Amino acid sequence: MKALAIQNLRKTYDNGFEALKGIDLDVESGDFFALLGPNGAGKSTLIGIISSLVNKSSGQVSLFGHDLDRDNANAKRCIGLVPQEINFNQFETVRNIVLNQAGYYGIPRRQAMPRVEHCLKQMDLWDRRDMVSRRLSGGMKRRLMIARAMVHAPRLLILDEPTAGVDIEIRRSMWQMMQTVNDQGATIILTTHYLEEAESLCRRIAIINNGEIIETSAMNSLLGRIQTDHFVLDMATPLASPPVIAGYTIELVNRSALHVAVPKALGLNPLFHGLTAQGIAIVSMKNKSNRLEQLFIDLVQ
């Protein structure tokens, strides 16, 4: 079953800016889906329309078979949204923010209480339940928005840059949480500028640019298209000029490090044979950039 089906979706703002130019997109139920694109590509407009925060100009959107125009209430019940910007009442307590959201979804207070406790505990916020939300740290505020989005147990959780501006420890715990939620059966759509996040978590990917979907595929097949890997090699002794090895493009990053473009067809063994033959000892190596990042740049440029 399709969690999300979008056909010919267009959005033109009052100032004439065409943010979406006829988008078609399907997300299967249970998927962990990455929606990537540079700033201003149309990601937030697309998410805004799916979650009823932005009026579309034309096109169809349906969620788990519920059309957003004709069956709006049932469509909305399927979604939980974690927006990019903090958007809760800064003067309300943590517990009441989540409790009120449950109320908006029609869950009576008594029934919502255990669910609120579960979500806040899952986000490690239960100890802060009576704290006024504006006193929370940045990472806690983001976790509160996730707890709020999950309180009605949505079948589709949309996370719009949930890890922006949070430290690596919190980011890792949020990755774990997203994975757990997905494992429990919820479909997840993630937008992020951290491409390693998308690469490690998501099974399918769509890339949007200038209001159009320019790529939709499985993450593995997309990564499979990469023909060249880029590595940085740290050398035991400095060099004045880069070595020459047939088939590889090698540059000096500095006197003690090399940047090597490695064609997949050749692999790494001939490179190390060549380096060893020239008496160059390598002490460590790393990917210059993550693989998806390179593809992303190639696609949107």
Place this chain on the structure above:
Amino acid sequence: MTIHTVAFNTILIKEIRRFARIWPQTLLPPAITTALYFLIFGRLIGERIGSVSGVSYMDYIVPGVILMSVISHSYANVVSSFYSTKFQHHIEELLVAPVPNAVILAGYVCGGVARGILVGGVVAGIARLFTPIEVQHWDIALAVLVLTATLFALAGFINAVFADSFDAISIIPNFVLTPLSYLGGVFYSLAMLPPIWQTIARGNPILYMINAFRYGLIGVSDVDVTLAFQMTGSVIVLLIVFSLILLHKGVGIKN
């Protein structure tokens, strides 16, 4: 309890908790201000004025002062709360959820009505310290109280929908509501005005509400009470329809 009832209760309770939490800003000022009105206008100046329409001046001004407080507080509650909801973007909590527009409107308006009536009760309590008013027509007084609070809560909601700054939510209360309330016969009878001003004053809708409430409380009115109810009811229906159209189109709250 239906899901819409749960959503309505959630908004209403949130609104009531909001103005109760900031009671020094919402409930205390009208008590102090109106106590000064009753002391200065009712007691000190009123004793020199004598009777108006057959009642003491203190008794004459009590209904208008109560209703003036109801008007300003029912309006202020909705305009500030709903604008703040927009400003902090937590209106999005409601927009993403399956809450019908009518429930959103009803929740906020009833929150404003609750504050208006509570403030009206506080002011009435203060008035009782100055004069022992015996209510003449409870049904009319209560109906006018609720309808007036509803009308101005709706007006506050519409103001908040269009507002794009904190200045925009203070312009109408300061430059429209306050002058119309003072010129709506709170402190004087229409009969005390020259004929031309009597005609102009009859164009002020607040005059009808204040006089209808005055009739309910002390049995005195300058206008036809039935006409006052018809006017208030009609305006409420118009404001409800207009508010729902604004919400449906997403004016001021959706891109």
